[in-house]
Each structure stands twice: as structure tokens, then as C-alpha cells.
Amino acid sequence: DAMVIQNPRYQVTQFGKPVTLSCSQTLNHNVMYWYQQKSSQAPKLLFHYYDKDFNNEADTPDNFQSRRPNTSFCFLDIRSPGLGDAAMYLCATSGPRSSYEQYFGPGTRLTVT
Amino acid sequence: AQTVTQSQPEMSVQEAETVTLSCTYDTSESDYYLFWYKQPPSRQMILVIRQEAYKQQNATENRFSVNFQKAAKSFSLKISDSQLGDAAMYFCAYRSPNTGNQFYFGTGTSLTVIP
Numbered sequence: 001d002a003m004v005i006q007n008p009r010y011q012v013t014q015f016g017k018p019v020t021l022s023c024s025q026t027l028n029h030n031v032m033y034w035y036q037q038k039s040s041q042a043p044k045l046l047f048h049y050y051d052k053d054f055n056n057e058a059d060t061p062d063n064f065q066s067r068r069p070n071t072s073f074c075f076l077d078i079r080s081p082g083l084g085d086a087a088m089y090l091c092a093t094s095g096p097r098s099s100y101e102q103y104f105g106p107g108t109r110l111t112v113t
Numbered sequence: 114a115q116t117v118t119q120s121q122p123e124m125s126v127q128e129a130e131t132v133t134l135s136c137t138y139d140t141s142e143s144d145y146y147l148f149w150y151k152q153p154p155s156r157q158m159i160l161v162i163r164q165e166a167y168k169q170q171n172a173t174e175n176r177f178s179v180n181f182q183k184a185a186k187s188f189s190l191k192i193s194d195s196q197l198g199d200a201a202m203y204f205c206a207y208r209s210p211n212t213g214n215q216f217y218f219g220t221g222t223s224l225t226v227i228p
Contacts, residue, residue, distance in 0.1 A: 031214045042204060042218040043158075050214055088156060094214060099165065101148055102206075102216055104158035 003027070004105035006091050012111045013081050021076040021108045023091030032074040033102065034066060035090040043090055049074060050096070078110075086112045115140050115207050119219035126195045127227050133180075134190045134222045136205030142166075146208045147181070147188045148216075153201040161203070164188060192224075200226045 005024045013019040023032065031050050035043035047056045049068045063085070065077040078085055088109050092102040116139040126132035138147070149161040164172045164181050171179050176196075180189045192199055205219040 033214075033216075040202070040221070040223065042220050045215065048214055055214075090158065092158075094216075096214070097210070099146055099163075101160045101163055102150075102158075103160075104150075106155075106157045 004091055004093055004103050006089075006105035006108050008108060009106060010109050010111070012113060013078075014113055015083065016080045019078050019081055019110070021078075021089050021091075021110070023074045023076070023105055024072050025091075025093045025103075026072070027093055027103060028071060029093035029100075029103070030071075030096045031094040032068060033090075033092040033094070034064075034074070034076050035092065036085075037088045037090055037107070046076070081110070081112045083112050086110055115142075115145075115209060115212070115217045117205055117207050117217050117219040119203075119205055119222050121222045122220070123223045123225070125225040125227055126192070126199075128195055128197060130195055131191060131193045132195055132224065134192075134203050134205075134224070136188045136190070136219055138186050138188065138205075138207050138217075140186065140207070140209070142209055142211060144210055147179075148206040148208070149177070149179070149188075149190045150204045150206060151199075151201045152204065152221075153198075158204070162190065195226050197226050197228065200224055 033048040034046045037043045067075045088107045091105040094102045147164045152158045176193045202221045207217045
């Protein structure tokens with residue numbers, strides 16, 4: 001089945017230690033998104049790619065970076081995680097037209113110690 | 114930016130009963146798409162139903178249906194014959210053809226199904 005895969009599902013990192021979360025998709029979608037979701041809240045968009053075009057949200061901290069080396073893969077790098085960055089990180093994909101819905105991965109739960 | 118409002122943080126329903134979740138949005142556009150997503154406790158978000166703004170007919174997917182009132186900018190979700198597996202967070206979302214690829218989410222409604 002076509003899907004969005006996130007690895008790892010659970011990640012523990014130390015305060016200030018860089019961490020990378022990965023996302024892959026078999027849907028061949030142009031658009032890939034990274035969201036941060038804290039408990040019982042709506043997902044907060046960090047950034048998204050349309051093909052290789054990177055779109056950063058204005059309020060996304062500089063501590064968060066992303067890479068998309070090809071259509072299938074996208075990475076979220078947190079350069080110096082703080083305790084406030086502990087959250088669920090959701091990857092999603094979508095087709096280019098506004099009629100397309102988003103397909104979400106299962107998420108990576110990040111714990112910062 | 115478009116605003117999506119879900120005014121019910123929590124709702125509960127008895128198993129087999131019907132429940133309606135509310136969603137309103139603010140836009141000046143005439144063409145757009147609306148979605149309801151479900152996020153069960155396992156956390157994977159899945160699409161429940163989609164509505165195209167240009168369609169007057171309300172979308173229906175099995176036990177799930179919407180009441181789309183374009184003039185009122187309202188997009189409520191009705192769940193009929195509620196089942197225990199319907200317990201989840203429900204998010205309403207808006208996508209515009211004019212603002213790129215961004216989805217605007219409401220704050221969510223937590224639905225509890227009582228056996």
C-alpha cells in the first residue's frame with residue numbers, strides 16, 4: 001500500500017544534542033510537510049516543500065531545518081533541542097492541487113532529557 | 114490567513130447515537146476545499162471526509178456526513194450510529210487553491226464514545 005513512513009517512531013535525545021527525524025513516502029506526491037503537535041493541540045506547520053522549493057513558516061524557529069534530497073524522502077533536523085521541543089512530529093504529503101487531501105505518517109514522538 | 118474554528122473542545126456521545134461536531138471558517142474566497150480528519154489515540158491522522166466548496170450537495174461517507182453551509186461558512190460533521198472506534202480527536206481543515214499548499218486546521222474536538 002502507498003504510504004507515509006516515519007522513522008524512528010520514538011526518539012530520545014539530550015538537551016542541545018542534534019537530532020534528525022526522517023520521513024519517506026511511496027505516494028510520489030509533490031508536497032511534503034512537517035508539523036509539530038503537542039498534546040491535545042492542532043498540528044502546527046513548521047515548513048513544507050513543493051518539489052524542491054522550500055517554504056518556511058514565519059514563526060518556525062531557526063533551530064529547525066529541513067532537507068529533501070529527492071521526491072521520496074524528507075528530513076527534519078533539530079540543531080539544538082530544548083525541552084520545549086518535546087512533541088510529536090508529523091510528516092504529511094499531498095498532491096499539488098487544492099482538491100488533494102493530506103496523507104499523514106504515524107509520527108515520531110520526541111523526548112528531550 | 115484563513116481561520117478555522119472548532120468551538121467544541123470536547124464532545125461525548127452514547128454508542129449507537131448521533132453526534133454533530135461544529136466547524137466554522139473565515140474566508141473571502143469562493144473556491145476552496147474542506148476536510149475532516151480523525152486522529153485516534155494511536156495518533157495517525159486519517160481523512161474522514163472531504164467537501165468541495167463548489168458542490169452544493171453535502172458529502173457522505175458511510176456513517177459520516179457533513180452539513181456544508183457556504184453562506185454561513187459552516188462545515189459540521191455528523192457521525193451516525195456512533196461506535197467505540199469513533200473515539201478520537203477530530204480536526205477540521207481548509208485548503209485554498211490560492212494560498213499554495215497550506216492546510217489550515219482548527220483546534221480540534223475530542224470525541225468520547227460512551228458504551
